[in-house]
Amino acid sequence: xxxxxxNRIKGLVGEDHVVDSPAGxxxxxxxxxxxxxxxxxxxxxxxxxxxxxxxxxxxxxxxxGLSVESRGLDGGLAMVMSGMNQVLxxxxxxxxxxxQPGLSHAEFSRILAEQNLVFPxxxxxxxxxxxxxxxxxxxADSQAFQYMPVRTYLLGYEMVLPNGDILEVGNKCIKNVSGxxxxxxxxxxxxTLGIFTRLLVKLLPPPAVKMALVADFASLPKACQAIATLIxxxxxxTRLNLLNPTLAARIDPGAKGNLVMVDLTGFKNSTELxxxxxxxxxxxxxxxxxxxxxxxxxxxxxxxxxxxxRGELNTTxxxxxxxxxxxxxxxxxxxxxxxxxxGDLAAYPGLVVxxxxxxxxxxxxxxxxxxxxxxxxxTLAMSFGGNVSGNFGSKLVCRAYNDAEMWExxxxxxxxxxxxxxxxxxxxxxxxx
Amino acid sequence: MTDKEIIEQLKKIVGEKNVQADxxxxxxxxxxxxxxxxxxLAAVFPLSxxxxxxxxxxxxxxxxxxxxxxxxTNLSGGTIPDERSVTVNFNRMKKILDIDTDNFVAVVExxxxxxxxxAELEKEGFYYPPDPASYKATTLGGNLGExxxxxxxxKYGVTRxxxxxxxxxxxxxKVIQTGGRNFNSEPEYDLTxxxxxxxxxxxxITKIFLRILPLPAAKKTMLAIYNRVEDASQTVSDIVAAxxxxxxxxxxxxxxxxxxxxxxxxxxxxxxxxxxIIEIDGHPEDMDEQVETIAGICKKARVREFKIARTAAEVxxxxxxxxxxxxxxxxxxxxxxxxxITVPRSMFPNMVSGILQIAKERNxxxxxxxxxxxxxxxxxxxxxxxxxxxxxxxxxxEKDICTLALELGGTMSGEHGIGLLKKKYITLxxxxxxxxxxxxxxxxxxxxxxxxxxxxxxLQS
Numbered sequence: 001x002x003x004x005x006x007n008r009i010k011g012l013v014g015e016d017h018v019v020d021s022p023a024g025x026x027x028x029x030x031x032x033x034x035x036x037x038x039x040x041x042x043x044x045x046x047x048x049x050x051x052x053x054x055x056x057x058x059x060x061x062x063x064x065g066l067s068v069e070s071r072g073l074d075g076g077l078a079m080v081m082s083g084m085n086q087v088l089x090x091x092x093x094x095x096x097x098x099x100q101p102g103l104s105h106a107e108f109s110r111i112l113a114e115q116n117l118v119f120p121x122x123x124x125x126x127x128x129x130x131x132x133x134x135x136x137x138x139x140a141d142s143q144a145f146q147y148m149p150v151r152t153y154l155l156g157y158e159m160v161l162p163n164g165d166i167l168e169v170g171n172k173c174i175k176n177v178s179g180x181x182x183x184x185x186x187x188x189x190x191x192t193l194g195i196f197t198r199l200l201v202k203l204l205p206p207p208a209v210k211m212a213l214v215a216d217f218a219s220l221p222k223a224c225q226a227i228a229t230l231i232x233x234x235x236x237x238t239r240l241n242l243l244n245p246t247l248a249a250r251i252d253p254g255a256k257g258n259l260v261m262v263d264l265t266g267f268k269n270s271t272e273l274x275x276x277x278x279x280x281x282x283x284x285x286x287x288x289x290x291x292x293x294x295x296x297x298x299x300x301x302x303x304x305x306x307x308x309x310r311g312e313l314n315t316t317x318x319x320x321x322x323x324x325x326x327x328x329x330x331x332x333x334x335x336x337x338x339x340x341x342x343g344d345l346a347a348y349p350g351l352v353v354x355x356x357x358x359x360x361x362x363x364x365x366x367x368x369x370x371x372x373x374x375x376x377x378x379t380l381a382m383s384f385g386g387n388v389s390g391n392f393g394s395k396l397v398c399r400a401y402n403d404a405e406m407w408e409x410x411x412x413x414x415x416x417x418x419x420x421x422x423x424x425x426x427x428x429x430x431x432x433x
Numbered sequence: 434m435t436d437k438e439i440i441e442q443l444k445k446i447v448g449e450k451n452v453q454a455d456x457x458x459x460x461x462x463x464x465x466x467x468x469x470x471x472x473x474l475a476a477v478f479p480l481s482x483x484x485x486x487x488x489x490x491x492x493x494x495x496x497x498x499x500x501x502x503x504x505x506t507n508l509s510g511g512t513i514p515d516e517r518s519v520t521v522n523f524n525r526m527k528k529i530l531d532i533d534t535d536n537f538v539a540v541v542e543x544x545x546x547x548x549x550x551x552a553e554l555e556k557e558g559f560y561y562p563p564d565p566a567s568y569k570a571t572t573l574g575g576n577l578g579e580x581x582x583x584x585x586x587x588k589y590g591v592t593r594x595x596x597x598x599x600x601x602x603x604x605x606x607k608v609i610q611t612g613g614r615n616f617n618s619e620p621e622y623d624l625t626x627x628x629x630x631x632x633x634x635x636x637x638i639t640k641i642f643l644r645i646l647p648l649p650a651a652k653k654t655m656l657a658i659y660n661r662v663e664d665a666s667q668t669v670s671d672i673v674a675a676x677x678x679x680x681x682x683x684x685x686x687x688x689x690x691x692x693x694x695x696x697x698x699x700x701x702x703x704x705x706x707x708x709x710i711i712e713i714d715g716h717p718e719d720m721d722e723q724v725e726t727i728a729g730i731c732k733k734a735r736v737r738e739f740k741i742a743r744t745a746a747e748v749x750x751x752x753x754x755x756x757x758x759x760x761x762x763x764x765x766x767x768x769x770x771x772x773x774i775t776v777p778r779s780m781f782p783n784m785v786s787g788i789l790q791i792a793k794e795r796n797x798x799x800x801x802x803x804x805x806x807x808x809x810x811x812x813x814x815x816x817x818x819x820x821x822x823x824x825x826x827x828x829x830x831e832k833d834i835c836t837l838a839l840e841l842g843g844t845m846s847g848e849h850g851i852g853l854l855k856k857k858y859i860t861l862x863x864x865x866x867x868x869x870x871x872x873x874x875x876x877x878x879x880x881x882x883x884x885x886x887x888x889x890x891x892l893q894s
Contacts, residue, residue: 093670093779138623140616149616151623152594165866172777175591175809175847177580177630178855178862179889180871184593184626188619205676231535234647267723270716325615327536357616358536385536389617397610409607413877414622420873433621 002075005057006037009077012049013041017083028080031430033070035062040083044158044166044197050077051195051426052164060429063191065102065130072429081132084197087111094172095203096155101132101196117203120147125311126304132196138188141310142239143263145356147204151187156200159186161193162422170200191428193421207265211275212293212302215282218257220244220345224332226260226285227355231328233281235274239263240355241306247350247363251305256288258346260355261306313352319367320349324377324393326386328358334384335360341376358386391433434495436474442495443477443519446487451478451525462520465505465512466567467854468768468818473500473514478525482600482608482639488521489637489883490606498886501633503544503575506567508771509852511579511632511888518886521637523574530640534559538597538614539643543574550643559645562589565848566759574638580630582848587806588680588714591848593629600640601628604879614642627874632850633885635878649714652680653724656751657709657731658702658738662686662801665707666782668734669805672711673778675730677723681712682806683755686785689762689800689813693754696761701754705737709805710755759813762800766815770827772834775809776843787837788812795830797823809847836861851889859890 010018019025020037028038036059041047054061060076062068068078081102089098095117099108105123108131112119122141123129135157140149156170170176170183186193217223223242230240241261243251248259262278264271279290293299313321326334331353335345342362345351350363364373378388378396387393391414398407414433419425434442440454453459453476464470474497479485492499498518505512514520527544534557541550547561547568554560564583565571571581577599582591589595598612598619611624619625628636659665662684669682685693685708694701701708713723724741731739742748762769776784785801788810792799803810814830816823835845835858845855845862860868872892875882882892 091777091779092674094777095673096777144616148590148594151626152590161866161870165869167866167870168864169867171842171844173775173808173844173847175582175586175775175804175807176844177582177591177848177850178844178846179851179859179867180874181580181593181626181630182867182870182874185623185874187626188621188623190621205674208676234650267716267719269718269722273718274716323617325613325617327533327538327614329535359615359617385533385614387613387618391621393618397613405607406609409603409605409609410611410624413603413609413624417622417874417877420877421870 002036005053005059008053009037009039009050012053013039013046017042025078028067028078029070030067031070033073033430035070035073035076035078038068038078038080040080042083044160047079047160047195047197048164048166050079051160051162054426055163055424058424059426061426062428062430063195065104065133066128069430076429079195081130088198090115090117091172095205096172096200097203098198098200099131101130101199103131105129105131105134112203116206118206119153119201119203121150121153122307122310125315126307127311128315131199131201135187135196135199136189136191140357142241142354142357145236146238151184153202154183154187154199155202156183157186157196158198159194159196162424162427167194172200174202190431192418192431192433194427209268209271210265210299211271212264212299213262213275213278213282214252214291214293214302215260215287216255216257216289217260217287219286220258220335221332222286223258223260224335226282226287228329228332229281229285230278235278236356237262237274237278238265242353242355244348244351245346246348247309247352250309260287261302263303313361313363317363319370320364322362322364322370322373322377322388323390324360324381324386324388326358326360326381326384328356330384331355331358331360334380337380338377341380439495439497440475442491443475443488446491447477447479447484451480452476462502462505462522463514465510466508467510469510469513469853471513471515473518473520474516476520476522478522480525482602485521485602485637485639486606486608488519489602489604492519492883493606493881498883499637500885501574501578501637503572503578504546504570506571507575507579507850507852508773509579509632509850510854511850511852511885513853515887524572526639527572529553532557532645534645536614537645539645541573541641541643543577543638543641544572547571547573547576554645555648558648560648561595561643561645563592563595573641573643577629577638577641578631578633579850580848582804582809584681584683584804586804587682588678593626595644596625596629596641597644598642599625599628599638601636601638603636604881604883612642630850632852632888634875634888635884637884651717651720652712652714653720654742654748654751655711655724655727656738656740657711657736658705659707659709659734659736661706662785663782664734664736665709666785666805668709668731668736669781670778671730671734672727673806675726677713677726679711679713679806681710682804683710684708684803684805685754685758686801688798689758689802690754692761692765692800693758695764696757697753699750699753702738708754710751758802762813762815765798766817768816768818770814770816770831772812772814772831773809773847773849774834774838774843774845775807775847776838776841778808780841780843781805781808784810784838784841784843788834791830791833791837795826795833797826797830799830807847808843832858853888856888856890
């Protein structure tokens, strides 16, 4: 039976685009699940045919750019989109690009740079992330204060729905309120509503000037104070990130303490003035060393290291990362209170702060502690008007309010939407809402 | 339950003062900024989330529908009731619950008027970017319902981009919070985004978490006048390509320049093809450089007059024509129908010439007002409501304009929504698969079609 299905899939996409030996499949899979085959479609029609077959035969399907999460995928199909990796169009007049979902995010950025254009979202994982994955995961990265969350860069898409239908929505207009907003609703749905087969994304012209500031702070509270001072003085750089000494050492082997990393982009006059002003603020706040990075290569290297670190947090370390948000001006107080739970944060395995967003990520010593820590940290975050992010955070908030009814309301609505789109529950079995 | 019993129950929930049930009083809640109107069963004014929950429960029990309404300034027929519906007016839930400038969040009730929020924020040096033209009257709940835009959208985005979270009452009476005070607060599916712009058909919004920003340190306003629309359009493309993102790029065509001149006598040249108001904001140190670049671009595009406002009074002077323009067409004809299409920026000149062609074919006067940076155009089709045959031609022109926008790769609603008015055209824009997705969304939230039924699309329960 399973052989017959694999043969039919080979018939749909060609033998060369199906891998069904366990040894061959390993490189495409994350986790311990054992799918029937890895399939690499080359077109929308092929994706639709595979999904229709899966529907008929009740096979689970999970999708990825280069590799696929195999949780819950036993006996199902892992769909790798790397065969659909083309840039179909770059439209300079309207500042848009049409791309296939398997296009590597890093490669896309490179192609655009050559054309003097920018796709601002930070890659989820620089080495493996695809543009399709970027939108399937959504979220807001450390540039979001200026550039807005990832979803704002999606203008339209083509998607194969769980029943094999092909949905096309969107256009090259940034203002579009026609019908329900399926465009942005799909962002962050992690492959549960359908499989992207084409994406229409918004681009920007590059900023005139880019530079970075790196400030070394022996004291974490003082680094937080410096961030607060910038916000109070209404200085909003593109990125304003903070790493504790453990992680700082990965980026800058010479770093002695906590590292504040600032990205400044914009017009020449203001950017240069702001860089000087910020350097002054950091010195006054107690930074032992402030570097202004203007040289293009050093600038690029610095932010690539940030992206690589972010990639590690999102992938290799994901099970150990606890992510929560509070307001940006509450960071100093929150971190002080957090140290009561974690002990000295300077010695902790990892602390990453996105200052303008008020986002904190803790790298826990071991994955096993996550749930217990999440409960404690969520209580703390809530006392500052924030919460642990994602569904789990939402559940914890409801639990803290003792509001079982609200949680039930959210859970049943999410489940209802998923069932409406995917009544047989074939897509993204590893994703629980 | 009889109608009388329903009204009694409504009074029990929100109090006698907060129910309007006589037919004459109800006409005030039966119309919006379109020509459509209707009379509902009653209009109620809840004062709290708890009131809204009780109203929803009663609606479920007694089988009437609920039409959420703010100030009724929408241009889509989105708040028109029918005889089996109760209008839920949110304009008595208008408290500002929190303004937290340190963390860029404001928490408000949905009946708060956009302008009233802006006035409070301004005291702290902050603002909320979405600024629909009707901001002095519109409520934020209404802005969310329609996902309103405004002149500033090109740089700052539309309503959906500034909503961090919501408290809503679902059609089953459950209260949930979506999102929160920060980015990244959403529980998996982005429920906030699907509710914003859903025209009151998915949930009743009772609390809004808004993103607020500090007022920009500097602003410059410029006025450019052209012989031809194409030149204005070229200017827009070149400014964007130069990496400058103006907050505002407002365009008026020859007909509107003339009606505005009739109304103000401001000295606009009556033979000009187009007028562009350009506004930039940002750091004071960057203004001169950008103004210089823009001046160069305008010159290259054969601008015939280019003015830079030096004082606040001059800024007002430059904006004068744009401020009066919609009212000014009343001197020409008693009624106008305001369209709301958007096309990709590169298609802007084609759309302008297409509209003028449609006007000619349908024998109508059409003036074009546009947020040119984002391709959102508001053709004003002028007519006399008392001449039936002309009204017919206006409807035909509306359809022509929507069809043309879609042909040029655009949309038939940039910021006003679909409501009742454009419902009949929606399948021109969306495939049966997309319509089926909309139905799935609606049925997930509101399987009994209790909220604003018949808006956006027709569905079988």
